[in-house]
Structure formats: structure tokens, C-alpha cells
Amino acid sequence: MPDLLDSPDSGRGDRPLTAGLDLSFHETINPNHSLTVAAPTAAPLLLCQRVSKWYGPVIGVNQVTLELRSGITGLVGANGAGKSTLLRLITGHLRPDLGCIQVRGWDAWSTEARQHVGYCPETDAFYEEMSGRQFVESMARLCGYSRREARKRTEAVLERVGMAGRAERRLRGYSKGMRQRIKLAQALLHDPELLVLDEPLSGIDPVGRWEFIRLFRDLAALGKCLLISSHELEELEKLTDHIAIMAHGRIAAVGTVAQIRDRLDNHPLLIRIDVRGHSHAEHGNEREARRLAAALLKLRDVVGVELLDSPPDESVDPVLVRARNPQRFFQELTHLVLEEWYEIARLETLDDSTQAVLGYLLRGCSA
């Protein structure tokens, strides 16, 4: 593996980001539909096997299986989805309650595993009394480098993250973006094979963001494996097309954005629609729900409709719809409701993971 501190060949950054990436999650939108990629041919750099982690009664990570070899993988999810917990498990700061995590065959908790991992944490705590250069050099010395080697590596990584000329100031006076760069610099010091970056682009200005994206691509081109978390899909899409979406502690979807969307389109989504009786005198509540059900069945993406019993003390009639291609279905449903003037009391997707994935795709994708 080429040394990180060798001058990077920027031309190699043009290599498609998908090259060399073998990612297989066994968690899918629907457990019955496996997204498993071909079996690995050699020992993976990172292997998580059915990993679960609880915080008391709350589950942080739920049965996650993950295998990484190289390239950039984006981990996206809302706050509290379990991204940071998964990264802390991978970097050996937390231990899984169930399952196991291995880095190059070593237990992630072990010292040997940490030699292969560079971690850029989300936490914004430093040795504030030090300058950026002193901090990075201290981290290098704590890796076991001699003073001379530590200085050499410090200068190299500071140069790489664009902080070489600004590292003399005390850390407490740094902006958020500069602190992010120092965090990234210390993660690169020992030239790790696996870089785990928790929200590395947060707080960075657009120019700096572009520089970071280019740097990540360069690192990937050098054969490094990067696992980058973010809560913005749009941000990660610029960096990689291999995305894992986390929701409620699980990997809800994985693959390229297009793949995820395709699978979502083919996966029937269960939606509950509560319709209320309205001003049309000739229609009672019962007939209103039936009228909606009949109209829904005419939509091309609807594969089934079911009328449910009305809940007691509520003047609504629930209709359960099973539909493919959710994006198109919701567009058509909107038109239908506006044209026919249905009074919808509630619209709910009954699959949390799918809803989360959908939320991201609808929000984050331009297509």
C-alpha cells in the first residue's frame, strides 16, 4: 500500500470511486430481499458481523453487518440514527453487545486494530493550550514516532489538510473549519488503511469542503478505505456513490443512490390513509373511504388496497394501500386528493426504515 506521505498522484483521483469497492450489507429495506454483494475473496479490511449495541434499554445499533475493503463509503442518517455509535464501535471506543467487529482480522477493541485505523471524531475537544502544530506532533509522538519522524509527518499532514501556514496559533483560537482540519490531520498521521471520519465536512466553508472532497478522493485513489458519516445525503453524493442509509440503528439501504431508488421502487410500500367525511351530502363516511379505495386502485403503482375498521371515537376510515414507486405514487395521490377533494386526516408510511430512506431520497436527490 502506498504511503500516505508520499506525494499523491492527483491523476489517480480520476479513478472511478466505485473501483475496488466491495461493500456488502445484509441489512436491506426488506429483510426478505437481500442486497448481498458477491462473497469476499480475501480478508476484508473491516468486517462487522451482526453487531448490536444497547444504551440501557435503547438500542443504538441493531444487527448491522458490514464489510469494507477500499474506496469511499458514505454513511448517512438522521441525528440519532446510530451513525456515530457504529463508528465508535468500529474504532474500538465502544464494544458491541452482540456480534463482532474486526479490522484486518483483529478485534476492533484491540491495540493492533487501532494501528490500522485513523479516527476523526465528531467531538470538538482538544488540548486547547497547544498550537495546532504541537497537538498534531504530540499525537505523532504518541503513535511511537521519534521526534524527527514525528515532525516530518506532522508537516506532511498539515500541508495535506491545508494548515501548514496556520498551525502556530493556539487551538482555542481556531475556527470550526480549522479544528476539523486538525482533527483530520491527526487521523492521517500513522498512514492508516482505514479512515473513519465522523461528520468531517461539518463547519467547513464551501471552498474548504471542496478541498476536503478532493483530498478524500486522493486518499481513496491511494488505496485507502474511507468511511464517512454525514446527515446530508447531498454532501456525500458529491463524494461517493456508495451510500449506506441508517435509520433506527439499522442499515436501511445500501448501494448507489440510483440502486437504492430502484429497489425502493420495486419494494411495495405500505401506507395508511385516514379519510374523513366531508361536505358532499350524498357521500357518507363509509362511501368516502370506498370511493378513495376505488380511485387508488386505478393508479398504476398501487398493488393492493384494504379497508380497515374505523377506530372507536374517531370519525375517520383508514385505508391501507400497498404501492410501488413511492415517489410517483405520492405525486399521483396528491393530484387525486386535490382533484377529488378528499379530506385526509392522516397519511402514514408503516415501514420506518423505508420511510427514512424515502425521506432522504426525496429530500436529497435532484433526480
Add this chain to the structure above:
Amino acid sequence: MYQSIFFFCFLFSLSFLGVLGVLAVRRAGLSQTRAWCYLVWLSWQRQARASQMVWIAVGLLAFAVALVAIFTAMGAWSMHYWRWPYRQGPTFLQWADEIQIVMSVRDSSASGQGVQAALAAAVRGIVEHSGFAIFSHWGVFLLFLSFLLPLFNLSFATEALGGERESNSLIWLLSRPLPRPAIYLGKFVALLPWTLGLNLGGFGLLCLAGGQPGWLAFRLYWPAVLAATLAFSSLFYLMGAWFRRPAVAAIVYAFFLEVILGNMPGYMKRISIGFYTRCMMFDAASAFGIQPERPDIFLPVEGTTALAVLLGLTIALLGIGTVIFSRTQYQEIV
């Protein structure tokens, strides 16, 4: 003899720590020894950032030294000015003179005169050499041992890991390719110069301010202070690895549990660090008549036994702390 044993044990325990540290890092390659040495150096430097607790401790030391110096200037470390009946009667020195006069009047024979002279000299000797006993009681046992020593230890020892946890900066050490036991032992080694310096230095200053009795007290008691410092440091350092609010836990232990346990009748007091420290001090100063007020209740142990217990406790607490630190997931720092 006694101090030689102490030195041997102390050097042995330090070597033991060093060997443990080196063994812990050897697994990960030779360069990790260098990383461990740098960790010790870095931690020692970072301990210098005096926290609020340390400033409080230094302030209290200054106050205590000033107080002792005033008492010394007033000649308070002696029974010369004690009175009997309390506050009203003659001073003890006057009593000694009176006893000599009265006895010489009662028996004028040569042998009687000899016995009376010896008795009077003994009384005068006790009164005049009472300074060490009084300084030991008030300056050492009550002020230093019960209050300053635990406070000095907890101010630095709880901060060593507790401060890193509180500021979330422990993550940088835990992210490095250093074994956790090596990190724990390395930070303890870095802590020792500060606690030993503050305790022995503080004790030295206090004794210096105490004049002649203070100097004697320092010569006799410093091994006990050193052993107690090691034991307290390892205990409070362990609390830093264990509790999220180690300073609170350490204060509760030092000023409530130690006091309660130390005054328990029977063998219950033997689970307090202060008990063994006092035993070492009683043993060291036994030639000067320093002993527990009620030996039948205090039930002291031999000085060497006390020393062995304190050093054994230090090593045991370090071992327990190493295991706890190696297994704990510090969720608050990541």
C-alpha cells in the same frame, strides 16, 4: 533498618510499575515504548495546568504553614505555658519548679535529695521536650494527615483521568495505538512527581515552619507520608477511571469514610489508609513516647506491617484500576 526496608520496597514498586508499563507496550512493537515514554512526559506536563482543586490545595498549604509558623513564634509547641488548673493555675514550668522546691523541703537526706533531683529533672525534661509530641499531635496527625494529605492527593490524582474525561480529550489517547493498561500506568507514573512533590514538599514546609520539633517530625515521619501518598494517589486515580465525578467520590471517601472508619473500634479501622499511616508514624516515633491515646482500642500494627500493607494496597489498586480502565467504555468522551 526500617527506612532501608522502605527504600527497598519503594524502589521495587517503582521498578514493578516500569516493568508493567514496558511489558504492556512491548506487545505492540518496540516503538510503542517510545510512545509510552512520551505519554508519561506529556501527561506530566499537562498535570501542570493547575486545576481549581490544586489552587485550593496550595492555598490551604500556605495557610497551614503560616498558622504553624505563628504557633512556632508563640512557642506553642511546648507544655511550658500550659496551665493547671486549666487557664487559671500556674504553668507546667512553674509546677516543675514548685515540685523541686517542695520535695527538697520534705526530705533533706543525701539520698532523698538525689532522688528528688532526678525526679524534678525528669519532670522538667518532659515539659521541655514536649514540643515534638504536641507538634506530632496537632501539626502532623490532625492537620496534615487527616486533612492536607488526602486533599493534596485527590486534587491531582482525580484530575489525571477525571480531567481528561471531563474535557473529552481522553479520546485522543484512546485513539492512539497504545494498549489501555499502558495508558493507565503511564498517566499514573506522570502523576507521582506531582503528588509526591506536593505532599512531601508540603509536609517539609509545614515541618520547617514548626521549628525544632517540626524538623524531628519530618525526619521520622516522611516514609509514612510517602507510603500514604502512594496509596491515596492510586486510590483516587482509580476513582478517576471509575466514576464520572471522581472529585466528589474522593472527597466523600477522604473526609467521611476515612474519618468514620479510622475511628471505628476493633479491626474495622484496618480498612482505612490513615490507620496504617498512623501506625507507621507511631512505630517510627515510639522512642519519643509517641503512641496512640488508647493502644488497647487503637490496636496498632507493626511499622513494617503497615508499610507492607500500604505498598501492597498501592499495587492492588493500580491492578484493579488497570483492569477497570482497560474494560470501560467511556461513552461520554466519544
